Amino acid sequence: MESNIYVLDATAFIGLDFPHLQMIPNSKFYTSLKVESELKDFRSRTNMDILKHSGRLQICNPEESLLKDLKRRIQAIDPKTPLSSVDLDILTLALQLKGTLISNDLNLQNAALYLRIPVKIISGKKITHLRKWQLKCLSCGKIDEKGIRICPSCGGDMKRVQIYPNNKKLE
Ligand SMILES: [Zn+2]
Missing domain, CATH: 3.40.50.1010 (5'-nuclease)
Incomplete structure (x- = not known):
């Protein structure tokens, strides 16, 4: 469309x-x-x-x-x-x-x-999968989606990790 x-x-x-x-x-x-x-x-x-x-x-x-x-x-x-x-x-x-x-x-x-x-897209690459990210605590593995830097459970560092909500290829 x-x-x-x-x-x-x-x-x-x-x-x-x-x-x-x-x-x-x-x-x-x-x-x-x-x-x-x-x-x-x-x-x-x-x-x-x-x-x-x-x-x-x-x-x-x-x-x-x-x-x-x-x-x-x-x-x-x-x-x-x-x-x-x-x-x-x-x-x-x-x-x-x-x-x-x-x-x-x-x-x-x-x-x-x-x-x-x-x-x-005229000459470049077009992405085929939707990519999402979350923040994950490096120490305890707690997941957060609100953009905090310090883990609310253990005080560890939150790291940006990629997740795939679905593996269906998009046209
Ligand atoms: Zn933690």
Whole structure:
């Protein structure tokens, strides 16, 4: 279920994907202000300018209330998420605009999978399994999902461990 609205993270502006991106018919592209300021290298900036001048790229910020809600939901799959504030903005925009995410970042794809945001991959790898993480105590094995650092039972260190809630392959 792909819409003609595409939300681009920084990886979409880099490298070989870009010419293919431009050829997607009837497409409207969106990205966030944070992605715009994150793009530093000449090639990515040039690619962004090309899309901007074609009138097909809108740069906007996600709604605050949606962003807050999204952060809470992301906690459920990973209490210590490696996603940056740039990534969280992009995911929120994709939900807000009901768009398809274009990203080669596997952490971002995983979160999109969980949030049921469609993902389009042009040249990179696409993840096949939803991955979740928990925090586990190194001393007593207690599991926690709320992002605490010290075990409430024994005072040991909580470590981030990956779990697989289901082994079914996703299409
Ligand atoms: Zn413990």
